[in-house]
Amino acid sequence: xxxxxFVAYLSTLDESFxxxxxxxxxxxxxxxxxxxxxxxxxxxxxxxDAAKLRRxxxxxxxxxxxxxxxxxxxxxxxxxxEETFLNNSTIFMNLISAVRELNEPCRILSVGSSEEYGHVxxxxxxxxxxxxxxxxxxxxxxxxxxxxxxxxxxxxxxMDIVMTxxxxxxxxxxxxxxxxxxxxxxxxxxxESGADSGEIETGNIEIIRDFVDxxxxxxxxxxxxxxxxxxxxxxxxxxxxxxxxxxxxxxxxILEVQITTRVNPEYVRPNDIAKIIGDPNKIYRxxxxxxxxxxxxxxxxxxxxxxx
Amino acid sequence: xxxxxFVAYLSTLDESFxxxxxxxxxxxxxxxxxxxxxxxxxxxxxxxDAAKLRRxxxxxxxxxxxxxxxxxxxxxxxxxxEETFLNNSTIFMNLISAVRELNEPCRILSVGSSEEYGHVxxxxxxxxxxxxxxxxxxxxxxxxxxxxxxxxxxxxxxMDIVMTxxxxxxxxxxxxxxxxxxxxxxxxxxxESGADSGEIETGNIEIIRDFVDxxxxxxxxxxxxxxxxxxxxxxxxxxxxxxxxxxxxxxxxILEVQITTRVNPEYVRPNDIAKIIGDPNKIYRxxxxxxxxxxxxxxxxxxxxxxx
Numbered sequence: 091x092x093x094x095x096f097v098a099y100l101s102t103l104d105e106s107f108x109x110x111x112x113x114x115x116x117x118x119x120x121x122x123x124x125x126x127x128x129x130x131x132x133x134x135x136x137x138x139d140a141a142k143l144r145r146x147x148x149x150x151x152x153x154x155x156x157x158x159x160x161x162x163x164x165x166x167x168x169x170x171x172e173e174t175f176l177n178n179s180t181i182f183m184n185l186i187s188a189v190r191e192l193n194e195p196c197r198i199l200s201v202g203s204s205e206e207y208g209h210v211x212x213x214x215x216x217x218x219x220x221x222x223x224x225x226x227x228x229x230x231x232x233x234x235x236x237x238x239x240x241x242x243x244x245x246x247x248x249m250d251i252v253m254t255x256x257x258x259x260x261x262x263x264x265x266x267x268x269x270x271x272x273x274x275x276x277x278x279x280x281x282e283s284g285a286d287s288g289e290i291e292t293g294n295i296e297i298i299r300d301f302v303d304x305x306x307x308x309x310x311x312x313x314x315x316x317x318x319x320x321x322x323x324x325x326x327x328x329x330x331x332x333x334x335x336x337x338x339x340x341x342x343x344i345l346e347v348q349i350t351t352r353v354n355p356e357y358v359r360p361n362d363i364a365k366i367i368g369d370p371n372k373i374y375r376x377x378x379x380x381x382x383x384x385x386x387x388x389x390x391x392x393x394x395x396x397x398x
Numbered sequence: 399x400x401x402x403x404f405v406a407y408l409s410t411l412d413e414s415f416x417x418x419x420x421x422x423x424x425x426x427x428x429x430x431x432x433x434x435x436x437x438x439x440x441x442x443x444x445x446x447d448a449a450k451l452r453r454x455x456x457x458x459x460x461x462x463x464x465x466x467x468x469x470x471x472x473x474x475x476x477x478x479x480e481e482t483f484l485n486n487s488t489i490f491m492n493l494i495s496a497v498r499e500l501n502e503p504c505r506i507l508s509v510g511s512s513e514e515y516g517h518v519x520x521x522x523x524x525x526x527x528x529x530x531x532x533x534x535x536x537x538x539x540x541x542x543x544x545x546x547x548x549x550x551x552x553x554x555x556x557m558d559i560v561m562t563x564x565x566x567x568x569x570x571x572x573x574x575x576x577x578x579x580x581x582x583x584x585x586x587x588x589x590e591s592g593a594d595s596g597e598i599e600t601g602n603i604e605i606i607r608d609f610v611d612x613x614x615x616x617x618x619x620x621x622x623x624x625x626x627x628x629x630x631x632x633x634x635x636x637x638x639x640x641x642x643x644x645x646x647x648x649x650x651x652i653l654e655v656q657i658t659t660r661v662n663p664e665y666v667r668p669n670d671i672a673k674i675i676g677d678p679n680k681i682y683r684x685x686x687x688x689x690x691x692x693x694x695x696x697x698x699x700x701x702x703x704x705x706x
Contacts, residue, residue, distance in 0.1 A: 140480075171555075172491040175547070179487060183480040231550050235543045239483070242539050246669060247479075361554060 091263045092158060096308040101125030110150045112137065112159070137181035140188070147188040154315045155198045157185055164205060164229045165359055171228035178232035179239075186243055197250045199315050200240045204257040204300065204327065204366055205230040215331075216300075216369035219255070219323050226361055237323060244321035252318035254311070257327035257368045260388055261304035262395040269293070270301075273338055274393055280347050287348035293357030295334035298365040300327045303383035313377045327368030328381040340386055344393050399571045400466055404616040409433030418458045420445065420467070445489035448496070455496040462623045463506045465493055472513060472537045473667055479536035486540035487547075494551055505558045507623050508548045512565040512608065512635065512674055513538040523639075524608075524677035527563070527631050534669055545631060552629035560626035562619070565635035565676045568696050569612035570703040577601070578609075581646055582701055588655050595656035601665030603642035606673040608635045611691035621685045635676030636689035648694055652701050 093111060100107050104127075111132040133146055137159055160178045161167065167174035182200070189196050207217050208224035225231045236253075243249040266275045273290065280288035302310075310326045318324060335351070342349045374380045401419060408415050412435075419440040441454055445467055468486045469475065475482035490508070497504050515525050516532035533539045548559040574583040581598065588596035610618075618634045626632060643659070650657045682688045 171551075172495040176488055176491055179543075180484055183484055187480040225546065225550060226554055228550065231543075231546050234546060235487075235539075238533065238539050238542060242533060242536065243479075246534055 091261070091265060092259070092304055092308065093156075095261070095263065095304050096156065096311065097125070097128060097130070099305070099308045099312060101128055103127070108150075110146070110152065112143075112146065137184055138177065140184040143184050144188045144191060147185075147192055151192060151194055152189075152196055155185065155189065155196060156201075156311060156315065157182065157198055158201050160232070161229070164227050167227050167229035167232075168359070175228050175232045175235075178229070179235055182236045182239065186239070186249070190243075190247065190249065195250065197252065197315055197320075198240075199311055199318075200236055200251055200253045201311075202233045202237050202253055202255045202323070203230065204255055204325075204368060206234045206237065206255055207366070209361070209363055210366070212365060215365065216327075216329055216367045217325070218369040219325055219372055226363075241321060250320050252314050252320060253323040254314065254326045255323060255368070256307065257300040257302055257325070257366065259304045259307055260301040260385075260392065262388075262391040264304065264392065269334070270337060270341075270389075271392065274341055274389075277338075277341055277345050277347060277349055278393070280349070281345045285347070287350070289350045289352055290338075291354040291357065292334070292338075292351045293359065294353065294362055295338065295351060296364070297362060298331040298333045298367070300329065300331055300367045301337075301385060301388070302326060302328050302381050303388045306381045306383055310373060310377075310379045313379045314373075317377055319376065324373040324376075325368040325370055326373065327370050329368060329370045330385075331365060331367040332385055337385070337389065340389050341393065344390055399569070399573060400567070400612055400616065401464075403569070403571065403612050404464065404619065405433070405436060405438070407613070407616045407620060409436055411435070416458075418454070418460065420451075420454065445492055446485065448492040451492050452496045452499060455493075455500055459500060459502055460497075460504055463493065463497065463504060464509075464619060464623065465490065465506055466509050468540070469537070472535050475535050475537035475540075476667070483536050483540045483543075486537070487543055490544045490547065494547070494557070498551075498555065498557065503558065505560065505623055505628075506548075507619055507626075508544055508559055508561045509619075510541045510545050510561055510563045510631070511538065512563055512633075512676060514542050514545065514563055515674070517669070517671055518674070520673060523673065524635075524637055524675045525633070526677040527633055527680055534671075549629060558628050560622050560628060561631040562622065562634045563631060563676070564615065565608040565610055565633070565674070567612045567615055568609040568693075568700065569615075570696075570699040572612065572700065577642070578645060578649075578697075579700065582649055582697075585646075585649055585653050585655060585657055586701070588657070589653045593655070595658075597658045597660055598646075599662040599665065600642070600646075600659045601667065602661065602670055603646065603659060604672070605670060606639040606641045606675070608637065608639055608675045609645075609693060609696070610634060610636050610689050611696045614689045614691055618681060618685075618687045621687045622681075625685055627684065632681040632684075633676040633678055634681065635678050637676060637678045638693075639673060639675040640693055645693070645697065648697050649701065652698055 106127045108129045161174045206223045208226040225234045240251040260270050264271045266272050276290045414435045416437045469482045514531045516534040533542045551557040572579045574580050584598045
């Protein structure tokens with residue numbers, strides 16, 4: 091979803107862009123990119139193919155790379171820790187290697203995750219970038235590794251990399267494999283069935299997360315590519331925490347249905363962190379970015395425009 | 399060299415051992431292991447072959463794994479950063495994966511490096527394990543990653559891993575690709591040529607390092623396998639720093655030759671760290687281990703027994 095929304099954001103700007111998209115499958119959005127100021131090309135490939143990636147990078151010679159690719163499911167990483175870690179680390183190294191060989195100015199935005207902080211005591215919230223990392227999933231260790239590699243490549247090889255620790259995304263267009271769209275999807279079905287109440291199964295909905303609207307996230311990424319400090323890491327977050335059960339209530343209000351919830355232990359992640367809230371002060375202070383779309387608005391848009 | 403000396407140490411103990419050695423080439427030492435209390439087998443293989451490693455681990459079902467395998471040259475890692483990082487991380491994950499599938503009690507000693515500390519100010523010396531890591535080479539980032547992975551696998555998967563940050567090794571049997579044996583080798587040649595003086599080319603010999611005799615190192619590893627605390631990391635070091643130029647003088651004294659040195663910029667590592675000394679207090683306090691062979695003795699033995 092994020093690449094579509096990123097390109098949609100570019101289409102609102104006054105400049106012209108050449109965009110080269112890489113994905114493993116033909117992205118559903120490819121046909122939807124038709125802005126006048128954007129020339130779009132794409133390649134269906136696996137970043138594990140280092141030689142092919144080198145050819146693609148050499149032929150396109152990007153000025154900016156927005157690196158979003160990864161096995162991004164924490165749950166999957168628990169079941170396949172070695173595969174997740176090695177895939178995510180390898181594709182990043184393949185990218186770095188290709189850009190390094192290019193030997194031209196090229197800024198990479200390395201997108202990390204709030205998961206890097208691991209289990210944090212409540213008095214450490216909101217988390218600032220200086221808080222020590224203790225990643226507690228294979229996914230999170232891969233993210234921290236990517237950050238360490240980035241730091242080393244900037245300091246020792248002079249590469250131009252900016253890093254994020256991005257907190258939970260939410261927004262219209264998000265796939266229903268993700269938690270909030272999956273709530274919306276099931277609650278919509280209840281509404282559409284004509285019932286005015288129903289039950290949904292959930293994981294642990296007492297957890298509190300810092301959700302950022304993806305339309306705000308792409309603006310942050312654009313600003314970071316444009317003006318972030320090389321070698322620095324930035325939280326991309328709202329600074330506000332919301333409990334999943336409260337999100338469900340807001341959605342129920344929008345849909346005008348009564349919802350009861352039941353925890354299915356199968357959906358409860360091992361070692362899930364109770365409460366995560368980020369401190370967005372650094373990116374605001376340095377780049378003037380802050381999350382602008384409030385949670386209720388996001389949920390209204392998600393309910394209205396969700397791709398089912 | 400270290401595996402031979404480790405097995406030599408086992409041969410001095412009262413217990414019996416089954417040892418399974420894995421190396422990429424037939425190790426020169428294989429024929430030299432013939433202690434009565436040791437049954438030795440080996441496999442010539444690349445740890446990158448995850449399936450084969452799984453078969454080997456499953457058939458041997460080790461109680462202890464001493465994981466020393468890696469591209470261990472910092473210099474090589476500067477020239478081949480992606481290859482070094484990915485090889486070292488992948489072989490470790492393959493090992494972890496194989497041992498995890500075994501699902502039997504098995505302790506792994508994950509050997510790391512003083513390089514993990516990176517550039518440190520002199521007032522931080524001697525380095526204790528709590529000092530923040532800032533790895534400054536691809537090799538060092540891979541080592542830190544291995545440590546983070548170990549920490550995560552202990553905390554989240556209940557595995558039994560003990561970690562080291564091992565400082566520079568030195569000792570009889572060490573290959574002359576390493577710095578100190580390469581000095582000894584060239585200085586011996588000067589002596590054997592009948593000359594009583596000569597010149598050798600060096601890298602930066604003003605750097606100060608904490609050298610530990612490899613015969614002390616293997617005792618530390620044995621103690622750590624036996625009684626180290628799961629999930630903990632231990633410096634393996636002498637606590638004393640010695641300048642490379644002073645080592646050269648000691649060797650010259652033993653060989654009774656006059657040596658002048660000349661720096662060849664090609665041998666100077668980029669970003670080399672001026673002074674590294676470790677704090678060996680934790681392993682001494684918890685396990686009673688300390689380095690016992692002093693540097694002069696090590697050098698005498700190295701000069702006498704060096705394998706040319």
